[in-house]
Amino acid sequence: MAAYELETLRDTAALRKITDFAAALCGCPVSLVSLVEETRQTFIARSGIDITETPRDVSFCAHAMLGDEIMVVPDATDDPRFACNALVTGETNIRFYAGAPLVTEDGIPLGSLCVIDTVPHPEGLTDLQRQGLETLADNVMARLRDNRDAAVSRNAERDARIALTDSNTRFRTLADTMPQMVWSTLPDGYHDYFNARWYEYTGMPDGSTDGEGWNGMFHPDDQERAWARWRQSLTSGDPYEIEYRLRYRDGTYRWVLGRALPIRDDEGKIVRWFGTCTDIHEQKLTLEEREVISQELSHRIKNIFSVVSGLIAFSARAHPEFRDIAGDLRDRITALGRAHDFVRPHSPASMPANQPNSLIGLLGELFEPYQVTGQDRVSLKGDDVAIDDRSATPLALLFHELATNATKYGALSVPDGWVTVTMNSDGEAVTLDWREQGGPAVTPPGGSGFGTQLMELSAVRQLGGTVARDWKADGLDVTVTVPLAAFRRR
Known part of the structure; x- marks a missing residue:
């Protein structure tokens, strides 16, 4: 019965029309759509009776649902299965019963569509009544299947919403605990999320940098370059990586490393971009200072080569007999100087x-x-x-x-x-x-x-x-x- 939970059965009025017609068709005062569970039977639609359920051990439908055809009991007092049944001997006073089994497409019996009378029907059911009751039972099963499928769909949608909400909550919690600034965009590059670190770092109000507002946070000299690199990644789908100066909350600009990767679906289509911004200002300044020092040292080493070559030339003039040796030595030192000058750190001007x-x-x-x-x-x-x-x-x-x-x-x-x-x-x-x-x-x-x-x-x-x-x-x-x-x- 788990697949057919009662709360999913929303078509009670339509089922009631079926039981009304079944009772009229068979000339009986009572008709029920009964679903039999482990310990009880529940009447999800009923005509001519007020009770909504009975224990399973007195259920006629528990027998009817196990058969392949309509079960007919012309007089329950003459049937050894039901003669002592409380529904027969008690106030309900059942005498006649006819029930068409309700069975799933997988062969699982659920209950029956039945008609009941307090007087015997020795003649049972006519052929027309049998045909009608079977047709009505098929109609009941069709409605039960529709209700079941709708319930499954609703449950799936509900579970998907819960899973999505839970996933978003976990992502936001994780992103807000990261030291980096985290952001995401729609496939077209529209920025729709920044984590708490971004707003803390920039000092901007929540939501103020959504859309294209993020580019205004960059140094004016870096904005066009950052836009061009971002558009290139959006067009090609290639990872995004760039260094730029981002406005800090005190109004100064600090160097950050921006990176982003696309998230693709099973067909390879980009569904979202996720990115980070990492503050590299101190490392950037350290590297620039180191480069300046390295260039200065290399320049002085180059001067040493020149001084040594000059000393050799000076000595050769004083000692003409060593002129050839001095020339070879000076050429070798010059070659070393050219090699050093080639591989030393360079500025854009000296490259x-x-x-x-x-x-x-x-x-x-x-x-x-x-x-x-x-x-x-x-x-x-x-x-x-x-x-x-x-x-x-x-x-x-x-x-x-x-x-x-x-x-x-x-x-x-x-x-x-x-x-x-x-x-x-x-x-x-x-x-x-x-x-x-x-x-x-x-x-x-x-x-x-x-x-x-x-x-x-x-x-x-x-x-x-x-x-x-x-x-x-x-x-x-x-x-x-x-x-x-x-x-x-x-």
């Missing part, structure tokens, strides 16, 4: 044309003095690799030495010679191939000079790699293999 964390960019800077207008005497090919200041110094020394030797003895010592540097990365190591062509024939040196030792120091000891040389007839080929991890700190 090099090439990407400052790029191996191709660094080599391009180093080889710039060797290029000829309209002709790349040193060309770079292959995979670029990210570098930092740790690897820039040994790489600068290594390739400066190769370029210097090529200018003195190799491909760059003649107008038609050229060099190709090819870089290949396999995810574990990077192979750097220096290939000279078009120059004079080269022969292996008789011993290991300072330049060779410098290359070994740079590639092997500092970068943890290997160096292989091949003095081919048409030019030197040097292959340097370095672990990928040596190019950049984790």
Whole structure:
């Protein structure tokens, strides 16, 4: 009976019409729609009787609902099942009973539509009366099903409302306890929720920043940028992330990090955006101060390279016999200076044309003095690799030495010679191939000079790699293999 709870039965008047017609059809004073439960039977519609229920153990309908056809009792006093029944022997004085079973589409018996009389009906029911009672019983079941489905629907809607309210309450409670400012928008970007932290931080009245009012909280210089980034995310569905200055409750502006992600339904359609604003003002100021200090230190280091180069030049003038050695040393220091200047922290004004964390960019800077207008005497090919200041110094020394030797003895010592540097990365190591062509024939040196030792120091000891040389007839080929991890700190 649980699926057919009595409070869901709202069509009592219609059922009463059925019992009235059933009583008239069968010539009986009483007709009932009886639902039989575990301990009782309840009359959800009745004609000709005032009682609304009886115990199950005296129920005629409890028998009728178990059959496949209408149960007819012409004279209850002659039926051993009911002769001693209190409804027969007592004030109710039942003599005739006919009940059509009420059974669900799943075969579950519920009760019956019955007619009752206080006098026997030896003839029972006519064929027309049987047909009519069966038809009326089907009508009762149709109405019970409609009421059941409506009740299920109402219960489902009620449960959904309760679940939604509970979910919203939990979300708001959680959002209000977070240290970040939390907000959400409709799919079109309309802001309809901010948590308590937002209003506490901005000092704005509740609801005053809904809709497009939120953008007015940004610094005037950041508003258009924030709007453009937000519109881009709304159009593309990509996550939203931006740093901007937000007006604090005291009227000052503080840097915050804004982020938002879309929530999608099962079909991938965006149904809502959820976002946060995190105060990063102190971190932002600290990073700016650190950048200023870093740029100042880098500038002073660059000046030291210049001073050392100047001292070497000054000493060379005093000692002409060391001029060639001094020149080589000064060139190496200059190369180190160029490498340092390339990877050092930069301001927008001092940023090099090439990407400052790029191996191709660094080599391009180093080889710039060797290029000829309209002709790349040193060309770079292959995979670029990210570098930092740790690897820039040994790489600068290594390739400066190769370029210097090529200018003195190799491909760059003649107008038609050229060099190709090819870089290949396999995810574990990077192979750097220096290939000279078009120059004079080269022969292996008789011993290991300072330049060779410098290359070994740079590639092997500092970068943890290997160096292989091949003095081919048409030019030197040097292959340097370095672990990928040596190019950049984790």
